[in-house]
Amino acid sequence: xxxxxxxxxxxxxxxxxxxxxxxxxxxxxxxxxxxxxxxxxxxxxxxxxxxxxxxxxxxxxxxxxxxxxxxxxxxxxxxxxxxxxxxxxxxxxxxxxxxxxxxxxxxxxxxxxxxxxxxxxxxxxxxxxxxxxxxxxxxxxxxxxxxxxxxxxxxxxxxxxxxxxxxxxxxxxxxxxxxxxxxxxxxxxxxxxxxxxxxxxxxxxxxxxxxxxxxxxxxxxxxxxxxxxxxxxxxxxxxxxxxxxxxxxxxxxxxxxxxxxxxxxxxxxxxxxxxxxxxxxxxxxxxxxxxxxxxxxxxxxxxxxxxxxxxxxxxxxxxxxxxxxxxxxxxxxxxxxxxxxxxx
Numbered sequence: 001x002x003x004x005x006x007x008x009x010x011x012x013x014x015x016x017x018x019x020x021x022x023x024x025x026x027x028x029x030x031x032x033x034x035x036x037x038x039x040x041x042x043x044x045x046x047x048x049x050x051x052x053x054x055x056x057x058x059x060x061x062x063x064x065x066x067x068x069x070x071x072x073x074x075x076x077x078x079x080x081x082x083x084x085x086x087x088x089x090x091x092x093x094x095x096x097x098x099x100x101x102x103x104x105x106x107x108x109x110x111x112x113x114x115x116x117x118x119x120x121x122x123x124x125x126x127x128x129x130x131x132x133x134x135x136x137x138x139x140x141x142x143x144x145x146x147x148x149x150x151x152x153x154x155x156x157x158x159x160x161x162x163x164x165x166x167x168x169x170x171x172x173x174x175x176x177x178x179x180x181x182x183x184x185x186x187x188x189x190x191x192x193x194x195x196x197x198x199x200x201x202x203x204x205x206x207x208x209x210x211x212x213x214x215x216x217x218x219x220x221x222x223x224x225x226x227x228x229x230x231x232x233x234x235x236x237x238x239x240x241x242x243x244x245x246x247x248x249x250x251x252x253x254x255x256x257x258x259x260x261x262x263x264x265x266x267x268x269x270x271x272x273x274x275x276x277x278x279x280x281x282x283x284x285x286x287x288x289x290x291x292x293x294x295x296x297x298x299x300x301x302x303x304x305x306x307x308x309x310x311x312x313x314x315x316x317x318x319x320x321x322x323x324x325x326x327x328x329x330x331x332x333x334x335x336x337x338x339x340x341x342x343x344x
Contacts, residue, residue: 025176029148029232032183036225043218050211078189082140083129085178086147090122092174094167098122098150115157118227120149140186145224147175152231160239233298243296248288251296254303255286262306269298 090099101121104112113119125146128135137143154168243251255266267284271277273295288296 025173026232026236028176028180029228033225033228033232036221040218040221040225043214047211047215047218050207078140078185079129081185082143082182085175085182086122086125086143088178089147089171089175092171094171095122097164097167098154098171109157112157116153118149118153120146120153122147122150125150144179145228148172148228149231151175152235155235156231242293243300247300248296251300251303252286252288254307255299257310258303258306259310262302262310266299266302266306269302270295 089095099122101119101124102109102112104110125143127133128137128146129143151168151172155165155172158165158168160166255263258266267277267286270286270291273292291299
């Protein structure tokens with residue numbers, strides 16, 4: 001039997017599921033992130049409207065009696081149901097490597113904490129669900145995020161042919177399937193809580209303090225979404241095949257057709273993996289053969305989207321809803337890029 005998250009597999013492993021199921025899993029995660037982005041957009045609008053109303057000459061704004069409700073009666077019941085899902089996942093015969101923290105010393109995984117910045121396992125999740133060690137989850141979505149982190153960590157650290165990688169991928173797909181069926185219950189309870197909070201009696205908490213909390217919570221959730229987007233991007237790029245010479249040629253031609261703003265963004269993608277690359281030079285010499293596969297595929301995805309957007313604008317057929325979501329994603333990606341550049 002292979003040690004957890006680090007030693008190559010010695011036994012035969014069944015082949016991975018069909019590619020369609022993997023694509024569906026990615027699609028579900030992207031749709032959930034888009035849904036979260038919509039919620040955060042509404043929160044940001046609420047915060048902006050409040051502080052705009054406080055500006056001199058704005059006519060003022062009455063501080064409404066905002067309410068702050070605790071967990072409703074339905075949430076503990078949902079927690080129990082979600083706990084049953086976790087027990088089903090952890091009782092699977094493939095789950096044993098993920099039940100406890102990775103023992104990097106015993107397994108001699110010297111580079112583990114260099115590659116994995118936020119380790120996670122099911123015993124840690126259980127402690128947080130029980131409120132041990134002074135930590136506790138505030139929502140089921142937070143638990144869901146940590147479950148995903150367990151499997152994405154294992155897939156990130158181990159290559160695609162490794163037994164642990166395949167076990168993590170299989171369990172992640174099983175979990176995503178169960179989450180899709182469970183999510184409507186979570187959304188229904190969240191909606192009910194929101195409606196209850198509107199009808200609740202005002203508390204001593206001022207409207208401004210409430211808005212400040214919304215802003216803080218929104219910032220934390222944006223950080224979490226940025227992290228998930230980065231993990232998803234890495235997982236998608238890792239699955240891409242090696243780019244052919246003809247594809248590199250077409251990519252170079254596509255770059256030449258980008259408007260200046262999009263071309264600058266494309267060059268920043270190159271610079272992220274090659275800090276010495278000069279993006280501000282008057283004339284840039286970009287050698288496609290010298291770029292990593294990760295950079296090439298990120299450029300391909302970016303160029304394709306930019307050219308499609310350019311064509312839609314030219315034809316006057318831009319879908320406003322799609323444009324709005326794209327702007328949100330671009331803003332999130334820009335924030336993530338700035339954080340990456342600030343890291344030592």
